Amino acid sequence: MDKREKDIEKLKDYKYGFSTDIENIRAPKGLNEDVIKFISNIKNEPQWMLDFRLKAFERFKQLKEPNWQKPKYPKIDYQDLYYYSAPKSMKDKPKSLDELDPKLLETYKKLGIPLQEQARLNGIAVDAVFDSVSVATTFKDELTKQGIIFCSMSEAIQKHPDLVKKYLGTVIPTTDHFFATLNSAVFTDGSFVYIPEGIKCPMELSTYFRINASETGQFERTLIIADKGSYVSYLEGCTAPMRDENQLHAANVELIALDDAEIKYSTVQNWYPGDENGKGGIYNFVTKRGLCKGKNSKISWTQVETGSAITWKYPSCILKGDNSIGEFYSIAITNNHQKADTGTKMIHLGKNTKSKIISKGISAGLSDMTYRGLVDINSKAKNSSNYTQCDSLLMGNKCGAHTVPYIKNKNFDSNIAHEATTSKISEEQLHYCQQRGLNPEEAVGLIVNGFCKEVLQQLPMEFAVEAQKLVGISLEGSVG
Amino acid sequence: MTEQIKTDFEKIVKTSAFSEKDVELKKMYLNKFLESGFPTRKLENWKFSDLSQIIKKNIGELSFYNDYSFPNKVDNSIFVEGLEHNKIVFINGKVEKVDFTYEDHDKIEINDDFKFVDRLEDNNSLFSLNNAFTNKFYKITVKKNYSLKKPLVVYHSTNNKITSRNINLKLEFQLQQNSSLRLIDLFNDEAQNNFINIFYNFDLKENAILKNYKIDKALNKNIRYSYNNIEQDNNSVSETFVLSSGSNFSKNEINCNLKGEYSSAFVNGIFTLNDGQHHELRSIINHLVENTKSYQLIKSVLGKNSKSAYQGKIFVDSKAQKTDGYQLSKAILLDETSEFNAKPELEIYADDVKCSHGSASGSLDENSIFYLMSRGLNYQESKELLINGFLLDVVEKITDTEIKNLVKNMIGLKE
Numbered sequence: 001m002d003k004r005e006k007d008i009e010k011l012k013d014y015k016y017g018f019s020t021d022i023e024n025i026r027a028p029k030g031l032n033e034d035v036i037k038f039i040s041n042i043k044n045e046p047q048w049m050l051d052f053r054l055k056a057f058e059r060f061k062q063l064k065e066p067n068w069q070k071p072k073y074p075k076i077d078y079q080d081l082y083y084y085s086a087p088k089s090m091k092d093k094p095k096s097l098d099e100l101d102p103k104l105l106e107t108y109k110k111l112g113i114p115l116q117e118q119a120r121l122n123g124i125a126v127d128a129v130f131d132s133v134s135v136a137t138t139f140k141d142e143l144t145k146q147g148i149i150f151c152s153m154s155e156a157i158q159k160h161p162d163l164v165k166k167y168l169g170t171v172i173p174t175t176d177h178f179f180a181t182l183n184s185a186v187f188t189d190g191s192f193v194y195i196p197e198g199i200k201c202p203m204e205l206s207t208y209f210r211i212n213a214s215e216t217g218q219f220e221r222t223l224i225i226a227d228k229g230s231y232v233s234y235l236e237g238c239t240a241p242m243r244d245e246n247q248l249h250a251a252n253v254e255l256i257a258l259d260d261a262e263i264k265y266s267t268v269q270n271w272y273p274g275d276e277n278g279k280g281g282i283y284n285f286v287t288k289r290g291l292c293k294g295k296n297s298k299i300s301w302t303q304v305e306t307g308s309a310i311t312w313k314y315p316s317c318i319l320k321g322d323n324s325i326g327e328f329y330s331i332a333i334t335n336n337h338q339k340a341d342t343g344t345k346m347i348h349l350g351k352n353t354k355s356k357i358i359s360k361g362i363s364a365g366l367s368d369m370t371y372r373g374l375v376d377i378n379s380k381a382k383n384s385s386n387y388t389q390c391d392s393l394l395m396g397n398k399c400g401a402h403t404v405p406y407i408k409n410k411n412f413d414s415n416i417a418h419e420a421t422t423s424k425i426s427e428e429q430l431h432y433c434q435q436r437g438l439n440p441e442e443a444v445g446l447i448v449n450g451f452c453k454e455v456l457q458q459l460p461m462e463f464a465v466e467a468q469k470l471v472g473i474s475l476e477g478s479v480g
Numbered sequence: 481m482t483e484q485i486k487t488d489f490e491k492i493v494k495t496s497a498f499s500e501k502d503v504e505l506k507k508m509y510l511n512k513f514l515e516s517g518f519p520t521r522k523l524e525n526w527k528f529s530d531l532s533q534i535i536k537k538n539i540g541e542l543s544f545y546n547d548y549s550f551p552n553k554v555d556n557s558i559f560v561e562g563l564e565h566n567k568i569v570f571i572n573g574k575v576e577k578v579d580f581t582y583e584d585h586d587k588i589e590i591n592d593d594f595k596f597v598d599r600l601e602d603n604n605s606l607f608s609l610n611n612a613f614t615n616k617f618y619k620i621t622v623k624k625n626y627s628l629k630k631p632l633v634v635y636h637s638t639n640n641k642i643t644s645r646n647i648n649l650k651l652e653f654q655l656q657q658n659s660s661l662r663l664i665d666l667f668n669d670e671a672q673n674n675f676i677n678i679f680y681n682f683d684l685k686e687n688a689i690l691k692n693y694k695i696d697k698a699l700n701k702n703i704r705y706s707y708n709n710i711e712q713d714n715n716s717v718s719e720t721f722v723l724s725s726g727s728n729f730s731k732n733e734i735n736c737n738l739k740g741e742y743s744s745a746f747v748n749g750i751f752t753l754n755d756g757q758h759h760e761l762r763s764i765i766n767h768l769v770e771n772t773k774s775y776q777l778i779k780s781v782l783g784k785n786s787k788s789a790y791q792g793k794i795f796v797d798s799k800a801q802k803t804d805g806y807q808l809s810k811a812i813l814l815d816e817t818s819e820f821n822a823k824p825e826l827e828i829y830a831d832d833v834k835c836s837h838g839s840a841s842g843s844l845d846e847n848s849i850f851y852l853m854s855r856g857l858n859y860q861e862s863k864e865l866l867i868n869g870f871l872l873d874v875v876e877k878i879t880d881t882e883i884k885n886l887v888k889n890m891i892g893l894k895e
Contacts, residue, residue: 139875379816394831397798407822407839412813415842418824424831 007257027084031319033057036185039084044156049167051424056174056184063178065066070370070402071285071310071339076248083186083219142202149194153221156192163194167225171254171318173289178285179250187221187252187443192306195261204460206235207350220251225259228294235463251286251309259294259321264467266459268467271307278337278366281309288315292324294349300327302458303361304467309338314372316345319353319381326355329455335475343373343390343405348414356387360452364395364475370402377414384414392422393451394474395444414452445472481542484705488544488644489612495549497691506612512606516767528789529760530582530725531606531705534729538703539673542645548574548615558635558668563886565664566632571639572671574615575648578736580632587626619652622659627689627722631662631883636678638671639704641700649678655688655716662880665694665706667726672701680708684716686740691719693883696726697890704730714878719880722749724759724788731760738765738772738800748877749778751811753786753818760789767833768802773806778875780811781867782818786863788819791836798829807837812844812870868893 274281290299317326328344346355392401433443521530569577811820824837852862
C-alpha cells in the first residue's frame, strides 16, 4: 500500500475526520481573571455576566479536580489551554447564510448538515455551533411567530438578559463541581431556548456541535426553559475532527421545566474517540442537569454515546415539583481504548414523583464502561417510585463492564426497583442469525440493535436512523 | 484520642508478654491507624455509615486498656440450649474457654501462640487498630478429611468488669482438604457503649466447606464491626449468614476470594432494625478463576428511626470466564423515619459470564394486606405474616437444618 492509500485508509476510520483552516481569534493561553475579562469583553457582555463568571472563577480556584471516576486520564494543564477561539469572520456578523465564510459552509456540507435545504425538509431549526460561537441560526422567523426564543447564548445575553439572569445558574450553580464551575467561568457560547406558556414547539430544535481549532477546550453553555404547559424536543449531535492531542470538552446544560411543561433532550455523541492505540480523542466531561420545577413537569434525557476517548457525564433530573417525571434512556458503546463512566441521578423531592432509568452499555475491544447512577428519594417525596434497568453486553475478555448504582430510599411510601445484568451475545443467537445468511458482523449488529431497542425507540425519527447506523459503525471490527 | 491510645498502648505493652518483634510490629500498626484514624464518610466504603461520627456520638472518647490478668467467670446461661456444640468463649475480648468435647482431638489443632503475619495489604484502618491491640489470637486448623461432628459456637460476651471502651478480636481458621466446619457467632453483651472490632480469616483448601452464621440478636448499645476474609481453593464452598438486629450500630464486611475453580460463595443476610439502629453489610466477592459461583440475598425490615445499608460488589477477573454471580437486596420500610441505602456493584472484565443484581425497596404491599384482612386477620397480624414470609425466604437458604431451626426459633419465624 502506498502512502496515499494509507492516508485514505486512515481517514476512513473516522468518517468526519477533517479540520477546516480558518484563522482563529484566540484569547491568550491560560486561565486567569484577565482571560475571563477578555472573553466577556469580546462578547460585549454586561457587567452582571462578568460578575457571574468571576464569582465562578473565585470558587474554581478553591476546588480540586475530582478523582473518583473509573477512567483515569493524564493530568490536564489548565494553564496550557486556549479558553476562547472564534472564527474570524465572526467579527462582523453575517446577516444571512450567503454571507457566511464559504469554507465554513463547506465544512457543514462534509458533516452532512445542509443548513438551508435539509433543515427545512426535515423541519429542523438548526443552530450550528462552529467552535465556540454560533454562526447561524435558521428557522428563527417561524419560531419567533410563536414567541419561541431559540438563539445562541451570546445573543440571549444581549437580547433577553432578564430571562438569562433569572435562570442561568439556577440548576448548575456557580458553586457546583470542578468542571461545571470551570464552565461557568469561561463558557463561550451555546444555545438558549425559551418556550413561552402553553406553546408546543412545532419542530425539533437541533444543534450540531463541532470542535475545531486544536488545543481549544470547548465550553458550551446551554439553557432551555419550558414555561408553563409548554413542550420542546431538543436534539444535540456531535462530530469532531481528527486530532492527536486530547481535547477537553466541559459543557453545561441546564433544563428548567415549569408547571405542566415537558422537555425532551436527545443526544447523539460521536466525537473523535482516539485511534485504535488509544492515542488522542476527546475528553467529554459534561454536566447536564434538569430541574422539574413545576407541578406535573417532565424531563426526559436520551443519549447515544459512541464517541470520545473518555465520556464522563451524568444527565440528571431534580424532581422538585409534585407529580413530576424524570426519564433517562442511554446507550453507551465503547470500543478500542475508549472509556465511559456515565449514568444519571434522579433526585426525588416532590410528592408522587416518578423516574425511569434504562441504560444499555456495550463494551468491546480494550474498552471500559461504567454505569454509575444515583436514585435518591427524599423523606418528603411521598408515594414516589423509581425503576432502573441497566444491562451490559461484553464483547471479548479484554474489556470491562461495571455497574455502580447508589440507591437511597428515605421514604416508606416510595418504591425503588433496580435490575442489572451483564452477559455476552449468546452463541445460539449468533448461530441462528448466521444460519439465516447474515455474516457475523451483521448478526452482531442485529442483536445489538435489538439489545438497544428500548432506548433507540425514544429517539426522534431523524436521530433514530442515524443512531442505529452509528451503533453498527462503532462496533466494526470487534467481532471475530 | 491520640494521647489516650498511646498511653493505653504503652500500658498494654508493659503488662503483656509480647516479644520485641511483636511490639515493633504492633507499633507499626498503631502508627498506621493513627495516621488515618477511624473511617469517615469521605471513604467510599463508609459512605453510608460514618464510623468516626457514630463513635463520637454514641461513645465519645474511646479507651483501649483492659486488664486481662484475672480470669472472668463464664456465665453458663449464655450457652445455646438444645444444641450440642463446641465452644469458644470470649469475655471482654479475652478467650476464657475453649471446649471441643465432641471432636476427635487429633483432627483439630488449636494454636494460641500463633504469630501474626502481615498479609492483608489493606488500607483498612480498623485492621491496623485490630492488629495493634489484639491481645492473643487463635488459629484453629481442621485437619484433612475431618468434618466437625457438632457445630462450633463462638460466644462474644462482655461483662461489667470491662475497663476499656474498645475490644479487638481476631481468629484464624484453616480448613484443610475435604474438611468442614459449621461456625456460629453469638453476641451477648452486658457492657454497653463499646466499639467491638472483629477480624476473621478463613483459609479453605480443596473441597472444604465452611458455614458461618453470625447472630447478633440481643439488643445492646454497642458499635460492632466485623470483617471476614475468606480464601477459597478448588471446589470449596463458603456459606455466610448474617442476622443483624441487636447492636446499635453494626457493619459486617465479607471479602471472599474465589481462587480455585468450581468454588462457590453464598452470602445471605437479614436485618430487622428499630429505634435508632443503623446496620450495614458490605460484601466483596472476587471471582478470580473460571467456573466460580456466588449468590447473595439480603433482606431488611426497617422500623422507626432505623437505617440499613447494603454494599455488594461482584468482581470478575478477565480470567474468570463462566462465572455466575447473583445478588439481590430487598427492603421493607415500615415507618416514615426509616431509611434504606444500597450500592450493588458489578465490576466485570470477562465476557462469558452471567451476572445480575437487583435491589428493591418500598413499603408493605397494601393489596396483600387487604387480601389477608379480607380473610379475617387484623391489620397487625397481616403485617406480621407478610414480614414473616419476607424473612423466611432468607432463612430457608441456610443449608444446615439444625441451625436453620435454631435461627427460626431465635427470631420467632413460623413456617
